[in-house]
Amino acid sequence: MCGIVGIVSTEPVNQQIYDSLLLLQHRGQDSTGIATADGDQFHMVKAQGQVREAYRTRDMRQLLGNVGLGHVRYATRGSAAREEEAQPFYVNAPYGLILVHNGNLTNTRELTAELYNVDRRHLNTHSDTELLLNVLANELQAGAAGPSLNADQVFEAVSRVHERVEGSYAAIALIAGHGLLAFRDPFGIRPLVLGRRTGPAGGDEWVVASESLVLESGGYEIVRDLAPGEAVLISPDGWMYSRQCAANPRLIPCSFEYIYLARPDSVMNGISVYDARLRLGDVLAEQVAAEVPAGDIDVVMPIPDSARPSAMQVAQTLGIEYREGFFKNRYVGRTFIMPGQAVRKKSVRQKLNAMSTEFRGKNVLIVDDSIVRGTTSREIVEMARSAGASSVTFASAAPPVLYPHVYGINMPSRRELIAHGRTTQQIAADMSADRLIYQTVEGMDRAIMAGQSLVTELENSCFTGEYVAGNVDAEYLAWVEATQES
Numbered sequence: 285m286c287g288i289v290g291i292v293s294t295e296p297v298n299q300q301i302y303d304s305l306l307l308l309q310h311r312g313q314d315s316t317g318i319a320t321a322d323g324d325q326f327h328m329v330k331a332q333g334q335v336r337e338a339y340r341t342r343d344m345r346q347l348l349g350n351v352g353l354g355h356v357r358y359a360t361r362g363s364a365a366r367e368e369e370a371q372p373f374y375v376n377a378p379y380g381l382i383l384v385h386n387g388n389l390t391n392t393r394e395l396t397a398e399l400y401n402v403d404r405r406h407l408n409t410h411s412d413t414e415l416l417l418n419v420l421a422n423e424l425q426a427g428a429a430g431p432s433l434n435a436d437q438v439f440e441a442v443s444r445v446h447e448r449v450e451g452s453y454a455a456i457a458l459i460a461g462h463g464l465l466a467f468r469d470p471f472g473i474r475p476l477v478l479g480r481r482t483g484p485a486g487g488d489e490w491v492v493a494s495e496s497l498v499l500e501s502g503g504y505e506i507v508r509d510l511a512p513g514e515a516v517l518i519s520p521d522g523w524m525y526s527r528q529c530a531a532n533p534r535l536i537p538c539s540f541e542y543i544y545l546a547r548p549d550s551v552m553n554g555i556s557v558y559d560a561r562l563r564l565g566d567v568l569a570e571q572v573a574a575e576v577p578a579g580d581i582d583v584v585m586p587i588p589d590s591a592r593p594s595a596m597q598v599a600q601t602l603g604i605e606y607r608e609g610f611f612k613n614r615y616v617g618r619t620f621i622m623p624g625q626a627v628r629k630k631s632v633r634q635k636l637n638a639m640s641t642e643f644r645g646k647n648v649l650i651v652d653d654s655i656v657r658g659t660t661s662r663e664i665v666e667m668a669r670s671a672g673a674s675s676v677t678f679a680s681a682a683p684p685v686l687y688p689h690v691y692g693i694n695m696p697s698r699r700e701l702i703a704h705g706r707t708t709q710q711i712a713a714d715m716s717a718d719r720l721i722y723q724t725v726e727g728m729d730r731a732i733m734a735g736q737s738l739v740t741e742l743e744n745s746c747f748t749g750e751y752v753a754g755n756v757d758a759e760y761l762a763w764v765e766a767t768q769e770s
């Protein structure tokens with residue numbers, strides 16, 4: 285998952301894009317980029333690292349214009365370290381296009397061959413985003429009748445993109461002289477929300493972003509989540525056009541957004557992330573009560589940050605005291621989205637510290653939102669034991685992660701997943717926990733989708749092995765495993 289934002293304003297957008305990217309930092313820490321359109325002229329700045337370190341004042345000054353977009357990257361194809369894969373990507377024809385993308389394409393091999401053999405387009409990186417941009421460019425070119433471009437032509441091009449591209453993609457593009465285009469894949473796997481406000485001199489200002497907290501913070505009203513397959517085109521003077529561009533759209537958003545990726549204060553597809561995490565805690569508590577005799581646990585503790593709402597709810601539902609025994613160094617980022625196992629492992633130790641007075645002589649129930657590689661849980665159990673815990677029960681608000689994720693979370697290989705091919709008891713032994721309790725898939729679905737009717741299915745492939753988009757078979761998974769850095 286990456287974070288994306290696009291804004292059409294009545295005033296310069298550079299600072300607004302920067303501020304929005306700071307709010308989306310939790311979605312990607314590898315690199316960042318901003319592009320603006322000043323009439324027909326594009327300006328772009330990209331850099332490795334996080335938003336606060338990436339942009340200097342002179343970079344910001346050159347980002348002129350009232351229309352723009354931005355990106356924070358968490359690499360899922362190619363490499364986090366390659367500067368040329370930082371987004372946005374640019375192509376000069378047709379018209380001039382710049383694009384940012386959250387998601388991951390699954391037919392990259394076919395697209396790469398087609399783009400070269402049929403469309404005669406050169407690709408310079410291993411990024412799937414470069415592919416997406418070139419397919420869009422090709423389809424816009426194919427439908428272009430002359431120098432002017434109308435909304436119908438743009439939407440027809442997006443329809444052809446949907447036909448050619450497989451996988452997950454929430455994307456925002458600038459079309460020089462024509463404004464901002466945003467579209468979401470036909471399953472709506474990755475999020476994208478549209479907002480509007482009135483500018484200081486009147487006139488509509490628009491934002492499209494990965495998460496609603498960007499809208500809230502900028503004083504925009506939420507218009508709606510883009511529907512799966514829908515495209516929105518906003519002209520530089522604030523006219524908004526939209527159309528359903530997919531033949532068979534079906535909303536199946538990624539459950540991992542609710543479990544871990546998104547900020548709790550965002551609302552996605554009408555579901556509050558915070559409420560979903562509370563309910564995950566409620567349902568997990570049922571599981572704990574069924575597996576652990578009453579009185580066997582003295583205290584419930586979260587692993588900061590993402591597990592807090594679920595852990596609070598586990599404690600409350602079970603009537604057990606809630607304490608914070610792990611303290612977090614606020615200057616260390618999210619460890620799961622860091623590139624490379626060595627840095628992730630080291631960072632867990634730098635990030636979290638166990639306070640022995642909270643652990644000594646106690647039977648603790650530690651709650652995390654998810655266990656993926658086990659990097660966090662292995663370290664945490666060891667910390668709890670050295671801090672003097674009598675026993676350590678570990679509970680995960682998500683079910684066991686058993687399969688690779690190919691739609692925008694970088695878990696390419698089965699081997700690295702602590703739960704793959706193991707029983708719960710074996711995993712508990714691996715992390716040296718006395719007991720391990722997992723949420724069930726049914727419980728997770730119930731918790732996330734409770735109390736609403738818009739979302740009736742979730743993209744759960746990393747838990748179930750069922751892949752909704754593209755032809756994700758054993759051969760493809762073996763290829764991803766062999767070629768993608770994790």
Ligand SMILES: O=P(O)(O)OC[C@H]1O[C@H](OP(=O)(O)OP(=O)(O)O)[C@H](O)[C@@H]1O
Nearest residue numbers: 589590618619620655656657658659660
């Ligand atoms: O089993 P693992 O491979 O360690 O992955 C799971 C852990 O990683 C995430 O934490 P992270 O530190 O990224 O972010 P957070 O502060 O939002 O919890 C997640 O919340 C789990 O704690």
Ligand SMILES: NC(=O)CC[C@H](N)C(=O)O
Nearest residue numbers: 285286359360361386387
């Ligand atoms: N996490 C994402 O959305 C990644 C976008 C794109 N696949 C990249 O690797 O840059």
Ligand SMILES: [Mg+2]
Nearest residue numbers: 587588589590
């Ligand atoms: Mg965590």
